[in-house]
Amino acid sequence: MTPSEFRSPGSTREGAAPPSPEASAAGAPAPQADAPAAAEIELKVLADPADLARLMGAPPVLAHARNKGRVRHLTSVYYDTEEGALERAGVVFRVRNVGRRFVATVKRKLGAGGNPLLREEWEAPTAGMAPDPSPLLPLLPADLRVLLTDAPLRPAFTTTVRRHTQRLVLPDAALEIAFDQGYIEAGERKAPISEIELELKQGRPSALYELALGLAETAPLRPSLASKAERGNALARDRLLPGRRAPRLALSAALSLDDALSAILRSIFTHLLANQEAAEDGRDPEGVHQMRVALRRLRAALAQIRPLAASPALEALRADARWLASSFSAARNWDVFLLDLLPAVQSACPALGGFPELAEALGERRAAAYAAAHEALAAARVGRFELALGLWIEQRGWHAGALSETLEMLAAPALAFACPLLARRHRKVMKAGRHFARLTPEARHLLRLAVKKLRYSGDFFLPLEPGGKSARRYVRRLSRLQDLLGTYNDMMVTAERPVELAGCSLSPAAEAALGAVVGWQARGLLQIEADLRTAWRDFHRTEPPWSAWLTAAGAPPA
16 A cells, blocks of 8 residues: 555645645634544655765666756744643644645654654645644544644744755655755754655655665765654754663564564664664763664564574674674763762762762773764764665565575464574573572673573563563563673673773872772672572572463463
């Protein structure tokens, strides 16, 4: 089904013939039954402003363009309530001046587990730039009608864009490419816009990624999920784009393995891209942390797919994910040390005065680690990796070269694959944790890795059978064990920090502060030991929930 088949009655795209002014001036009819939204399938890629002109003449554009393009100057005002109700609901309301016309638009992202390129959109002509949603009300679902009329709307920010659009026709897709250059303005604050929007009109969504990868041969590009509205709201409220946790998966027990893998990978892809701007900015440590988490989840998912359908494309994705994740490790370690550990020790040891000097030395190390992370993020390799990942997911690249028995497994219920996988991961954890109290730090590190793999597999597949008490208990105890093992590992890593600082010229007071940190962590290792043993004992006694699933299905336990 193409996007145009979803379009709301009466809605218009920019450039389409609007209803007559007389009809608009007559006022909107009373709200009727909810109308279907337009399905906007769009991929946005960011580009350096200096590269936009070259990209307009890139070989993929010249090869597929069906017109010379059109240049328009667009001014859009985005509105929200005083309390930001629309932003909190993930809804956008804007009025755009297009030549002599004015178009009111409402947009809403779909659920986190769906296609990250897909949005709901409703459009209607309006009389001017005032925040009047009435022309749209007959088209909107009831919840959006309430949201837009519950409180007065006020201007939040404005975008001013020079847009060059062309229609491209590929062998099995038609799309519109828009080169946008301009700025977002909120009061006295400004932020540049330099991006390319690829909107699917007909055909395969994967064509958007294919075209973007072709454009990336001319100049570096990277995909972005941050809309102009999200960037504008952050600018208007003078705040950072935040780091975002992984979206919760909602899967059905009836789902095939093929569809489950698609949903899992789309969720990971969304998690990865949603944190890139925060990681690049660097002021919110959660951005780097969540990108690392997303990359770990991706590597875990690819490792689970690899035995089913290994391929050069999958191996290239695994290599890129491993390289990018390693670029963040030092920055994350210094964040834990400087932002979490050091303030705690300083608060507990007020008599020691060397903490400011120690923090300054640590800050230099952290700054160097972040510089390395930002250098990696700025590399053209990152954008190509992300676009290739999006294409692989959209094409379900795990089908490539798959044998007939693999295709049969992909078509079967996901639980048939998930239960044996979870059982194997569980057994590896049990084996790695044997004689837990006598495990060396190195052995506990290996146990932590096994627990992490089990946790990711559980995050992926336990939602197939949500709501059971046994599943909730299992996840709770597994999470507790993972958290404590992670804390234990952080404490062990702390022992490496004095070695890294050995070359620094620290005052006796700073040396004393560093000694206090080491002593604090040594004490912490003793204190956490009892909690670790209890967490292991509780988990060891917990019945895996998939045993009941298999028994209920009439299959022997895995």
